[in-house]
Every structure is written in structure tokens, then in C-alpha cells.
Amino acid sequence: MRKLQDMTMTEGRSIDGRRARGDASRRHVLDAAADLASLEGLDGLSxxxxxxAASVSKSGIATLFGSKEQLQLATIVAATERFTATVIEPARVQPRGIRRLTALLDSVVAYSQDRVFPGGCFFSASAADFHAKAGPVRDALADQLESWLGYLAASAGFAVKQGELPGLDDPEQLAFELQGTFEWMNLMAVIRESDVHYARARRAYRDRLVSLGGDPAIAELVLTPGAALRG
Incomplete structure (x- = not known):
């Protein structure tokens, strides 16, 4: 009986070990896929x-994902997790309202500038690839973009409820404007390889919050990288 138990435990550890190696391999491949897609396009990801790019066999990747479309969908999930970890989670140290909204704007500029994805914003690059190509991949990208826009709008909405942006009557419109600034900033900064566009975006964010009645001392934090996350 003891021998059978020992064999079962050994088999369990073996299975757990294979699963851990498989998970690590999958993460490695998806990290490489997200980086590659940000540079060369998600549609061209094969x-x-x-x-x-990942120094892995074709058969190994095919075993993990099965098809190009499943690989693309898994890459979107992995990219979303990286975006959440680098943009949204750090901003949550600040309370809901204008402080969190300002922290989100601070971290999203840094996300592009620090090349969390080597080609700039993964989602901007991928949306350009799939905006006119109906199907599950485009739907997954649209869902993630809308989720981010909704989070910005919700953060602005909390600021309104707390009396921190008295001039704002449409949080969704503000989120649309803020994201529009981000898209142009990311595009031009990547094309021109210049930081001037990041500074302009930070100024645009500051000015928009102040124009809506936001506390200038808080809005000013967005001008200095990392200040809104600490302030």
C-alpha cells in the first residue's frame, strides 16, 4: 500500500512538473508573440x-495553440495582462476619482514611452491590422479597447460624483478625448522616435483636467513621469 502511495505521489509530482514547464513555455511564447506583433503586426503573426523569434519549434507552438487564430487570440489575452499590470494596477494605489484618473494618464504615457511593447502600443498596432477584418480576433481587440475606454470613463465618473471635475457632464466623451490624445501621441512618438510627443500629451491631459475644474495641483502631477502614481 505504501509503495502504491509513493508511486502515486511521484506520478503527481511528474504531472505537476510537466504542467509547470508547459505553462512556462506558453508564457515565453506569448511574451515573444506580443512583442513581435507590436513590431510586425498581429495579422502577420504566424x-x-x-x-x-522565440527559438521554439514549429511543432511545439502548434501543439500549444493549434492554429494561427488561436495563437492570435491567446496573444491578445497575454498583451491585456501585461497592459493591466503596467498601466492599471499601479494606478490603483490612488483613490478613485481625479487622483486615480491622473495616475492612469501618467502610467499610460509611460507605457508607450518605456516600450512595454517594443513597437509602442500593442493594441493600437493590432487594431490597425484588423479594423476592417471581421472575425473573432477583431472582436477580441475591440472588447479590450472598449474595456480600457470604459475604465477611463468610470474613473472620470467617480471624479464627477466626488465634485472633483465640476465642469464634466459626459465622462464617456472625456475618455474618448483622452484616448484620442494617446493614439496620436503613440503614433507620432513611434514614427519619429521622439519624446516630444509624450510631453505634449502630458500637457494636453493636464490642461483638459484643469479646464473641467480639476485641482491644478493634482492635474500638474501628470506632467512629471511617475509623480501622479506617487502623489
Whole structure:
């Protein structure tokens, strides 16, 4: 009986070990896929190209994902997790309202400037690839973009409820404007390889919050990278 128990425990550890290795391999491949897609486009992401970039066999990637579309969908999920970890989670140290909204704007500029994805914003690049191509991949990208826009709008809405943005009557419109500034900033900064566009975006964010009645001392924090996250 003891021998059988020992065998079962050994088999369990073996299975757990294989699962851990499989999870690590999957994370490695998806990290490489997200980086590659930000540079070369999600539509061009193929099992063969990724195998070369990640130094993994084609058969190994095919076993993990099965098809190009499943690989693309899994890459979107991985990219979302990286975006959440680098933009949204750090901002949550600030209380809901204008402080969190300002922290989100601070961190999203840094997200592009620090090249969390080497090609700039993964979602901007991928949306450009799929905006006119109906299907599950476009739907997944649209869902993530709308989720981010909704989070910005909700954060602005809390600021309104707390009397911190008295001039704002449409949080969704503000979120649309803020994201529009981000898209132009990210596009031009990547094309021109210049930081001037990041500074302009920070100024635009500051000025918009102040124009809506936001506390200038809080809005000013967005001008200095990291200040709104600490302040």
C-alpha cells in the first residue's frame, strides 16, 4: 500500500512538473508573440515566424495553440495582462476619482514611452491590422479597447460624483478625448522616435483636467513621469 502511495505521489509530482514547464513555455511564447506583433503586426503573426523569434519549434507552438487564430487570440489575452499590470494596477494605489484618473494618464504615457511593447502600443498596432477584418480576433481587440475606454470613463465618473471635475457632464466623451490624445501621441512618438510627443500629451491631459475644474495641483502631477502614481 505504501509503495502504491509513493508511486502515486511521484506520478503527481511528474504531472505537476510537466504542467509547470508547459505553462512556462506558453508564457515565453506569448511574451515573444506580443512583442513581435507590436513590431510586425498581429495579422502577420504566424507559427513559423514566431518559432524563429522565440527559438521554439514549429511543432511545439502548434501543439500549444493549434492554429494561427488561436495563437492570435491567446496573444491578445497575454498583451491585456501585461497592459493591466503596467498601466492599471499601479494606478490603483490612488483613490478613485481625479487622483486615480491622473495616475492612469501618467502610467499610460509611460507605457508607450518605456516600450512595454517594443513597437509602442500593442493594441493600437493590432487594431490597425484588423479594423476592417471581421472575425473573432477583431472582436477580441475591440472588447479590450472598449474595456480600457470604459475604465477611463468610470474613473472620470467617480471624479464627477466626488465634485472633483465640476465642469464634466459626459465622462464617456472625456475618455474618448483622452484616448484620442494617446493614439496620436503613440503614433507620432513611434514614427519619429521622439519624446516630444509624450510631453505634449502630458500637457494636453493636464490642461483638459484643469479646464473641467480639476485641482491644478493634482492635474500638474501628470506632467512629471511617475509623480501622479506617487502623489
Amino acid at each position: 507559427i513559423g515566424r514566431l518559432a524563429s
